[in-house]
Amino acid sequence: MANIKCIGILTSGGDAPGMNAAIRAVTRAAIYNGLGVKGIYRGYKGLVTGEISEFRSQNVSNIIQLGGTILKTARCKEFMTPEGRQIAYDNMKKEGIDALVIIGGDGSLTGARIFAEEFDVPCIGLPGTIDNDLYGTDTTIGYDTALNTILEAVDKIRDTATSHERLFFVEVMGRDAGFLALNGAIASGAEAAIIPELDTEVDQLEEFIKNGFRKSKNSSIVIVAESGLTGGAMHYADRVKNEYPEYDVRVTILGHVQRGGSPTAHDRILASRLGAAAIDAIMEGQRNVMIGIENDEVVYVPFTKAIKNNKPIKLELVNVLRELSI
Ligand code: ADP
Numbered sequence: 001m002a003n004i005k006c007i008g009i010l011t012s013g014g015d016a017p018g019m020n021a022a023i024r025a026v027t028r029a030a031i032y033n034g035l036g037v038k039g040i041y042r043g044y045k046g047l048v049t050g051e052i053s054e055f056r057s058q059n060v061s062n063i064i065q066l067g068g069t070i071l072k073t074a075r076c077k078e079f080m081t082p083e084g085r086q087i088a089y090d091n092m093k094k095e096g097i098d099a100l101v102i103i104g105g106d107g108s109l110t111g112a113r114i115f116a117e118e119f120d121v122p123c124i125g126l127p128g129t130i131d132n133d134l135y136g137t138d139t140t141i142g143y144d145t146a147l148n149t150i151l152e153a154v155d156k157i158r159d160t161a162t163s164h165e166r167l168f169f170v171e172v173m174g175r176d177a178g179f180l181a182l183n184g185a186i187a188s189g190a191e192a193a194i195i196p197e198l199d200t201e202v203d204q205l206e207e208f209i210k211n212g213f214r215k216s217k218n219s220s221i222v223i224v225a226e227s228g229l230t231g232g233a234m235h236y237a238d239r240v241k242n243e244y245p246e247y248d249v250r251v252t253i254l255g256h257v258q259r260g261g262s263p264t265a266h267d268r269i270l271a272s273r274l275g276a277a278a279i280d281a282i283m284e285g286q287r288n289v290m291i292g293i294e295n296d297e298v299v300y301v302p303f304t305k306a307i308k309n310n311k312p313i314k315l316e317l318v319n320v321l322r323e324l325s326i
Contacts, residue, residue, distance in 0.1 A: 016142025025275025
């Protein structure tokens, strides 16, 4: 361990339920191991503006159950410039911070990788995103909670869809990844999922209609990933209105409800394990890795791998959905 006495912790990019559990875990594990902790507010922005304060164990009391992030989050353009990162580095040194733990998604870890390379600062990343789109970890902090929020909503939509014998397109988040859409569809018993990963291969709407939409059912729910690649739920609803005007179509865009709420037990445990492991990694002298979970074991994934590689969708899941929606 390269003489690390104090760590800084920040949450950056899109918020995700379980970020607070991760902040708590990192803070408590650091203190347990004799390290000082500083909380950096509003992601990289706080590093640039110097919004930093000392964290003690009590600062993270009673937060494990809260959605959002007590450290706030933001997007920071200055950090994307060398000048901005220089100011961030100077502030870090001024505050006596020797290493950073960054909780965030793809973009946040990209920023961490660049910062770590430029200034030789040990940075440890935790995958905090509802999208589950980071390579090298089976799941990300917030994903399970978002999935459960989707289920709750789709179960309710199913009631009205059945009563009116309608076709519903339900749009869920996920950026350019279809994990929420695909697993949300399987878990809610939806008829199909339209996901960006399959968009280049087949016309997913054609396939869904061809496979017998409504032959024996009195309602149908299709979960659509929000991605620009698929065009989202509105695009498919418009297509059905034009190409199959006999169907009664409705659209629900779930939106930001998916980002909030108290984290599930799964996300709290995941965040606690990853947060504690981040401090273990620092104590071991690891740097510039994301902490992930693979086959229920903690793994260290180099930033370059976590960010650059596309996490593949399991085709088995696509087949399960297809088979079970007949
Ligand atoms: P997420 O972490 O959820 O993917 P963003 O993509 O918005 O969210 O990234 C969060 C922040 O990370 C950005 O506002 C910026 O401060 C930082 N960041 C993202 N990409 C870069 C980059 N290429 N260089 C430096 N900083 C970056």
